[in-house]
Amino acid sequence: MSKGFHIWRIVARMVFLQKVGSQDLEHLLKLYSCDQPKYCTELQCLDNFFGLYTTRSHLKHVEAYTLPHQELGLFVIVDRYQMFVGCLDTENSNDILEQALHQLDWWGGIQCSTIRNRYAAVVGRVVQAKRLPLKFEMENNLYFLPRKAALELNVDVPSGFYLEALSQQDAHLVDTAWEWSHSGTLFFIERQIATSTCVGLYREDNQELVAWCIRSQDGFLAALQVKNSHQRRGFGAVVVKEYSRRVALLGYDVTAEVCPSNKASSGLFQKLGFKVIDQCSWLITVPAQGDFTWPDGE
CATH class of the missing domain: 3.40.630.30 (Gcn5-related N-acetyltransferase (GNAT))
Structure with missing residues (x-):
């Protein structure tokens, strides 16, 4: 030794x-x-x-x-x-x-x-x-898009729709539609909507939210979702482009995580110019005294 x-x-x-x-x-x-x-x-x-x-x-x-x-x-x-x-x-x-x-x-x-x-x-x-x-x-x-490339993205808003930051009223829909929703995620989503970058695509006639994404606590693009009734119309690409532009205007590159088995999301990010630069792990350990539940409002 x-x-x-x-x-x-x-x-x-x-x-x-x-x-x-x-x-x-x-x-x-x-x-x-x-x-x-x-x-x-x-x-x-x-x-x-x-x-x-x-x-x-x-x-x-x-x-x-x-x-x-x-x-x-x-x-x-x-x-x-x-x-x-x-x-x-x-x-x-x-x-x-x-x-x-x-x-x-x-x-x-x-x-x-x-x-x-x-x-x-x-x-x-x-x-x-x-x-x-x-x-x-x-x-x-781990998908990565340089700030310069994000600023060059052309955001074409489809006719009859508009882009806007999500509101607190949207948090429940974002949470319930999210694949990884569980006890506690609604709180995180509400907090991120209130304090960080997020984008929603809305119908002009009735203000229905049809596609969205948020910036998670770690700074990644997260909770990307398009309502089933509005899929296959390129709406996912629209909100990713707008989100990327807004993050780039803050002075940052754009990052996102995608499960390798999610071919649709992988294809979308690759099409928009994102490159895989690393892998990120998630581990959840079992609580010694059983799952903890947060009090209402916390």
Whole structure:
């Protein structure tokens, strides 16, 4: 066993997460903005939560952590039961991230969301070391569209329809139509509609919402849906183009996750110029005391 190994073990035991606020998140944003598009997902995740911290006077059940002095740009954000992570790529970054993740309370069940391929093995080792049974596991393709290309998309609004940001009244429809809807997702959708980029396509005659998408907590395009009565008319492409344009105007590239088996969505994103640049894993651990239910309104 080398001397260097002994030194690293001592350093590893000194890794301590600390809770942070909006100023720390803003500093982390600057760190990740320096190397794009490598850290495009980390940047947009931080941007989303920085926006939440600065627009909401009080955030319940949202905790952001980093290391003292933002070492390695490491962050862990726990949003109720969802966990998002990021760390700048250095020689010992995975070891430090692993030590940090061991400090979380995993026993209530955690949904490890959109875990980039570079973090997947670390998260997997922590789950295995804690002997946490998995409720769900999935790997998606990460689709990427550069900001410049998004700004060049031509958005043709079909006759008789108009594009507009979603309203809170639309949240229930978005949630019930979403393939991944479950207890708690309505809250997230309502919050994202209120605080982040979202797009809906509406009929002019009766204001019926027929197609939509939102920006999820991790900054990805999510919940893309076209009503069955209006499918095969190119409406999905219309809202994706408009969403992409709006995100690009904010200064960001556009990202989306698609399950490899979803050929229709994969084809749509490829047609619009998106490229697969990575894979993202989802892991859901089983709560030790059974599924948690949030009080009404939370």
